[in-house]
Amino acid sequence: MILIVAEHANGKLSKSAYELATAARGLGRGDVAALVLGSGVASVAGAAALIADQVLVGDSAELAQYDAEIWSAAAAQIANEGEAEVVLIAGSRSGREYSPRVAVKLDAPLLEDVTSLKDEGGVLHAEHYTFLTRVTERVEAKAPVVVVTVKAGAFAPAEPGTVAAEQFDVDLELPKRRLVVTGSTKEKTGRIALAEADIVVSGGRGVGTPEGFVQLVEGLADQLGAAVGATRAVVDAGWRPYSEQVGQTGKTVQPKAYIAVGISGAVQHLSGMNKSKVIVAINKDGDAPIFKIADYGIVGDVKEIVPAMIQELRK
Amino acid sequence: MRILTLIRQVLDAEESVRVRNGAVELEGSKLVMDTMDEYGVEEALRLREAGTEAEIVAVAVGPARSEEALRTALAMGADRGIHVVTDTALDAIALSAVMAQIAKAEGAELIFCGGQEADWDSQALGAATAERLGWPQATWTSALELKGTTLVGKHEADEGSESFEVALPAVVTTQQGLNEPRYPTLPNIMKSKKKEIRKETLEAYGVAPKVKVNGVEIQVKERLKKILDGKDAAGAAAQLVKMLREDAGVIA
Numbered sequence: 001m002i003l004i005v006a007e008h009a010n011g012k013l014s015k016s017a018y019e020l021a022t023a024a025r026g027l028g029r030g031d032v033a034a035l036v037l038g039s040g041v042a043s044v045a046g047a048a049a050l051i052a053d054q055v056l057v058g059d060s061a062e063l064a065q066y067d068a069e070i071w072s073a074a075a076a077q078i079a080n081e082g083e084a085e086v087v088l089i090a091g092s093r094s095g096r097e098y099s100p101r102v103a104v105k106l107d108a109p110l111l112e113d114v115t116s117l118k119d120e121g122g123v124l125h126a127e128h129y130t131f132l133t134r135v136t137e138r139v140e141a142k143a144p145v146v147v148v149t150v151k152a153g154a155f156a157p158a159e160p161g162t163v164a165a166e167q168f169d170v171d172l173e174l175p176k177r178r179l180v181v182t183g184s185t186k187e188k189t190g191r192i193a194l195a196e197a198d199i200v201v202s203g204g205r206g207v208g209t210p211e212g213f214v215q216l217v218e219g220l221a222d223q224l225g226a227a228v229g230a231t232r233a234v235v236d237a238g239w240r241p242y243s244e245q246v247g248q249t250g251k252t253v254q255p256k257a258y259i260a261v262g263i264s265g266a267v268q269h270l271s272g273m274n275k276s277k278v279i280v281a282i283n284k285d286g287d288a289p290i291f292k293i294a295d296y297g298i299v300g301d302v303k304e305i306v307p308a309m310i311q312e313l314r315k
Numbered sequence: 316m317r318i319l320t321l322i323r324q325v326l327d328a329e330e331s332v333r334v335r336n337g338a339v340e341l342e343g344s345k346l347v348m349d350t351m352d353e354y355g356v357e358e359a360l361r362l363r364e365a366g367t368e369a370e371i372v373a374v375a376v377g378p379a380r381s382e383e384a385l386r387t388a389l390a391m392g393a394d395r396g397i398h399v400v401t402d403t404a405l406d407a408i409a410l411s412a413v414m415a416q417i418a419k420a421e422g423a424e425l426i427f428c429g430g431q432e433a434d435w436d437s438q439a440l441g442a443a444t445a446e447r448l449g450w451p452q453a454t455w456t457s458a459l460e461l462k463g464t465t466l467v468g469k470h471e472a473d474e475g476s477e478s479f480e481v482a483l484p485a486v487v488t489t490q491q492g493l494n495e496p497r498y499p500t501l502p503n504i505m506k507s508k509k510k511e512i513r514k515e516t517l518e519a520y521g522v523a524p525k526v527k528v529n530g531v532e533i534q535v536k537e538r539l540k541k542i543l544d545g546k547d548a549a550g551a552a553a554q555l556v557k558m559l560r561e562d563a564g565v566i567a
Contacts, residue, residue, distance in 0.1 A: 009474075066473075068442065068452060093473050097454045100439035101446040103408050109525035110408045112437050130436050130531065134332045135339060137435075138529040178451040179481045186475035193474065199565065224566060232491065242457070242492070243475050248328075248431065249351075249491040257565035267328050278563050279538065280555070286542070295538050296558055300545015308552030313566075 002027060003084040005075050006034045006048045007092060013047040015196045016090035016150070018157030021051040023150050024088055025158065027119045035078050035170075037071060039064035045167055050160035055167040056082075066094050067177050072101035074172045079106055084145055086124065091149040092195065093251075099149045109141035115154040124148070132248055132271035152195045153254035185241075194227045194244070198256045202229030202246055202273070206262020206283055206302055210239040216306040217261050223313045229253065231269050247272035262302045265290030282306065316367060316483075319418055320355045320393060320427045321444075322348055322375040324384035325434040337530035339434075348384040351429025353391070353496035354489035359427055360392045361494060362461055370394050372421060376413050378402050382512060389507035390499030396510065397421075401517035406526040407435070411443035413520045418448055424483045425466075430455050430490040441488035451481050454488040 002024045006017035017034070024032040034052035036045045038059065045057045058074055071094070079087045079102070087102060089095040091113045103110035111117075114126040115136075123142045128151070130137045194200060201224065203217035213234065221228045230240040232247055246253055248268040258276035263269065265281075265288055273279070274293055281290040281297035282305050291297055298305050326332065327345040334340065348356075359371045373388035375381045376399040385396040399413055418426055428441035438454070445452035457476065459468035464483045469476055471490070499507070541558065543551045559566045 068454070072446070093455065093471065096438045097442055097452075100408065100411070100443035103439075104411065104443050104446040108408075109406070110439055110443075111526065112407070112439060125529075128436070130434065131326065131332050131339060132328060132433055133436065134533065135334070135531050136534045137531045140527045140529055141525065143525070179453060179479050181477045181479050183478040184472070184475055185477075236492070241475070242471055248433070257559065257563070275536075278559075278565050280559065281542075282545075291540070291542055293536075293538050294540060294542065295563065296555060297540075297542040298545040298551045298555055299542060300548060300551060304548035305545050305552055308549045309556055311549075312553050312556040 001031045001033050001082050001084050002029055002086045002088065003075070003079050003082060004032060004034050004052065004088045005090070005095070006036050006044070007090045007095065008036070008038060008041065008044040011043055013044050014090065015157055016092060016152055017048065018051060019152070019155040020088045020090060020150055021158035022155040023117050024086070026117060027086060029085060029119055033082060035075060037063050037074055046164065047160070049164040049167055051158045052165050054165050056170045057167055058170050058172045062174055065181065067179060068094070068098040068101060070174050070177060072098040072105060073175050075102045076105035077172060078170060079145060087145065087147045089147065089149045091151045095149050099147055103147040106145050106147065108145045108147045109143050111139060111141055111146065111148045113149050113151045115151050117148060117150070132267060133252065133274055134271065151252070151254070191221065192225070192227050194229060194246070194251050194253055197227035199224050199226035199259070200229045200246070200253050200255045200257070200273070201226045201259045201261065202231065202263060203234060203261045204231040204263035205233050206264070208303065212303065213239055216302055219310055220259065220261065220306055223310050226259070231263055231266070260290050261306060263290055264288040265293070316369045316425065317421055317423045318359045318362070318369050318371045318425045318427065319421065319423045320352065320359050320371065320373050320388060321414055321429070321440065322352050322373050322384050322388050323429065323432050323434070324375065324377060324381045325349045325432060328433055332533060334531055334533055339531055346380065346383070348387045349429050349432050351432055351489060354491070354493045355427025355429065355487070356388045356391050356393055357494045357496040358459060358489060360497070365460070367461055372397060372423070374414065374417055375399070376401065376405065376410055376517070385512055386507055387499065389510045390504045391497060392503065394510065396512035397515065398512050399515045399517055399520065403517060403524065404528065405522065405524050407437045407439035408443050409522050409525050411440055411447055412522045413517070414440070414444045415447035416520055418444070426486045428486060428488050430488040441486045445486035448484070448486070450484050450486055452486040452488070453479055453481055455490050456487050457490060457492045459487065459493065
């Protein structure tokens with residue numbers, strides 16, 4: 001069996017779960033089981049039942065909050081009991097944090113953040129990015145079980161079927177939580193999450209001020225129903241929260257359109273967005289590196305161009 | 316207390332990447348200690364400067380040239396180094412088996428490791444090492460202090476940041492924002508040349524790669540580069556919106 005660990009947030013199955021289902025089906029290795037972990041996850045499990053052949057549900061208070069040790073223990077236990085050949089985990093921050101522990105527990109190879117995945121005669125072949133997303137590396141792993149994290153946006157989301165698969169409650173032997181979370185600052189912006197967005201509007205120093213960022217970047221994003229991203233410089237300056245940072249030390253995104261506003265294009269930023277399908281750049285410096293990887297762009301003052309674009313979009 | 320900082324030598328992020336014979340060509344390029352690892356060395360030094368008695372040991376597994384990265388860590392202030400010399404490229408899961416054995420042998424209680432390293436874009440080493448040791452981990456740490464034997468800090472989760480507490484022993488993965496790594500001063504560079512770097516062989520650890528690399532390539536997506544002059548802001552904006560709607564089809 002192929003096990004996918006289905007992520008969810010705010011009572012909804014995440015886009016990554018649908019992408020994992022596509023990656024799993026592509027292997028053509030038989031049944032796909034989805035593991036859903038959480039507290040009060042009946043509706044999420046119901047959604048997972050439309051993309052998997054069976055759903056394994058771990059629903060308990062201990063699972064109300066993610067923890068790397070607890071999640072890895074649960075995934076490894078289910079993989080062992082179900083004799084999984086492949087364990088697919090989302091390439092989210094949490095997925096990439098607990099998946100190495102699953103691999104160690106199963107004595108399995110780990111293929112990280114893959115953008116393609118194939119089974120060739122029992123050997124898993126995959127591609128992933130290296131060298132700050134500038135190089136594509138081809139790797140293979142052959143073992144009774146292989147753990148794979150899948151890059152967000154690399155696979156098309158699976159279409160839910162019409163017949164719900166059977167659901168089973170699982171008994172999990174979970175370790176005690178050792179990393180105690182004493183507080184959190186979740187940004188509730190009402191906007192779509194960076195990893196899930198078709199369009200991302202990002203801002204850099206070139207927007208001038210924090211107020212300029214709100215007016216230009218948020219303004220354009222809201223007009224387009226897009227997610228908001230930021231450069232490291234802007235986050236370091238305290239203009240924007242870290243959760244919006246795109247780049248080597250922030251999030252990696254691969255949207256249909258990435259609109260860079262006042263961003264010059266440092267390597268560490270490009271590594272987080274250079275695989276976007278269409279890149280749009282607006283910057284006053286025509287020699288900025290961002291234009292070298294842009295499909296469309298305007299050399300000009302963002303304070304004039306962006307409001308004009310918002311005007312145009314309202315028409 | 317003994318603190319290990321895991322060091323990897325990588326291509327400087329500002330260097331361009333070249334591929335030769337199915338591998339990234341490193342010869343003739345500037346190689347440095349991964350900036351992510353600098354945060355770990357710096358944080359270990361700061362814990363000590365804040366009053367924790369600690370020996371700081373920098374550990375690297377890699378070819379002979381990796382010693383330069385270890386020397387950088389020693390010049391920043393680490394006390395000694397351990398260099399497992401090998402030309403075998405280990406994936407993170409295999410490498411973690413070496414790191415965990417060293418941590419056990421050294422009786423380490425705290426390990427720092429970069430959150431995501433610039434050559435293999437992997438985030439797995441810290442977590443896999445923690446698992447092998449049976450320790451908890453805090454990843455993507457952006458603030459840290461030691462209160463008694465408990466680490467109190469902040470780290471980045473899926474959405475937003477979290478404050479956490481975790482008792483030692485533990486693995487901490489680092490990132491930008493945790494601190495501002497110091498530059499080695501000349502006297503410290505001179506002193507570091509006398510510091511011990513113990514050489515070991517990979518064979519002693521009985522570890523082999525779990526993932527086979529079949530080759531690399533640089534896939535450069537051809538970009539359209541339709542760049543407009545923005546002197547007439549309204550006109551350029553209108554034309555750009557039209558192109559995004561009609562040519563690219565990415566906005567409604």
